Amino acid sequence: MHNREKEGLTLLGSQGTTYASDYDPNLLEVFANKHPDNDYWVKFNCPEFTSLCPITGQPDFAAVYIAYVPHEKMIESKSLKLYLFSFRNHGDFHEDVVNIIMKDIIRCIDPRYIEVWGKFLPRGGISIDPYANYGRKGTKYEELAWKRFSEHDLYGMEKVDNR
Template identity: 75%
Template sequence: MTMSGRTENEKGDITLLGNQHTKYNYDYDPSVLETFPNKHPDNDYFVKFNCPEFTSLCPITGQPDFATIYISYIPAERMVESKSLKLYLFSFRNHGDFHEDCVNIIMKDLIKLMDPKYIEVWGKFLPRGGLSIDPYCNYGKAGTKWEQMAWERLSQHDMYPETVNNR
């Protein structure tokens, strides 16, 4: 056992958590993402991340876009380590892409990384020019109940939008 109470095997390949010499990459970098073993793979449960300080660049004007990114997933065998996720999301800072592309890229990178049972990514971008854009994407593992859940959540998405009072 280590001082953290986890064995080296339980920590997996985590190198960023607890590292006092963190380097921030200002260019899109999915290689910074790390995982660790899910200790409860037989349980179905959501893990949700809220990133209220997401920034990327408009690919046409180069102006910054600001958003809150919500990531919810049901893990299978692997889980994303939160510090690596923060550094990954930070790496979009100088990335030029449309809002819709950013949320789909995030989702696809996390699917490739973890192979979750289910995942959804929702970006709530602050308005520019009087218009806000809130792209949503999701995925459920093919051939499982999660594939049907993904379709149901997508088809019912935003049927009853929340009250937006912060923008």
């Protein structure tokens, strides 16, 4: 039995990858964090995210950044790629997409801390860059969430480089 099978991963290493035609949170797969006693960041950069405007049906393009401090479980990257692809034909506002992604990941892995930032390309002359975060209640991560939220993009430290 391969290590991926022991972890319960079905997508990683699979030669028969299929792409969902609509939003599907069940695509997310997890594996055990081998270092649950350490605080560390895991960051996914997804520069080719697409979804649809729920009103016009026109495509929206974004770079989506997901950063988290894991606890007991972690997100497997191929499943995340397929999950994010499942938004391709899904209609939701930018703000909804960012919050949905964050909440789906929280349900799957219960991280100590997570933030999701969508940097959407302009349409009609306006770009929208929603940011959402969460820190586990009653812990230092709740304090981290407030600090990062209150200082988010305060000094322009995060460059928008997808446009």
